[in-house]
Amino acid sequence: MDYKTTILTFHQFIQDWQNFDEEALQGLPKLEQTLSQLGNDQFNPIADAIVDWCEDYSHLRPKFKSAVEFNEDIDREPKKRDVDQGGIITNISREGLQDKVREIKETVKEKVEENKPNQK
Numbered sequence: 001m002d003y004k005t006t007i008l009t010f011h012q013f014i015q016d017w018q019n020f021d022e023e024a025l026q027g028l029p030k031l032e033q034t035l036s037q038l039g040n041d042q043f044n045p046i047a048d049a050i051v052d053w054c055e056d057y058s059h060l061r062p063k064f065k066s067a068v069e070f071n072e073d074i075d076r077e078p079k080k081r082d083v084d085q086g087g088i089i090t091n092i093s094r095e096g097l098q099d100k101v102r103e104i105k106e107t108v109k110e111k112v113e114e115n116k117p118n119q120k
Helices: 003-013 022-026 028-036 043-055 060-076 094-115
Strands: none
Touching (some): 003 043, 003 060, 022 028, 028 094
16 A cells, blocks of 8 residues: 555545444544644655554454555556546645645544543
8 A cells, every 4th residue: 555545545534434433433532643643744654554543443444445455446547547436536746645634634633522522
């Protein structure tokens, strides 16, 4: 898995929280903490953190791996790049990828806040 495909697939993946079971949602604080320690331009460590976190959840692992493989296949075949097949576009600038990382961090943080029990 290359870092661009991993990051962009995860960005796409978190747009639908139905991809995550309750166990994975409860584990989001761990991912949030790891990502918060990395700069938005530390692409390889960010991708590694995402993959490592997904590996911890048996329900999530195969779904995410499948999505990454699908997007890698589309990116490898030039004829498929021009056709919208539900994949991601990995031809993205460094700044564009940093924006996606920033969005991932914000989205994960928001979801963590949503899942916190009300503290009184």
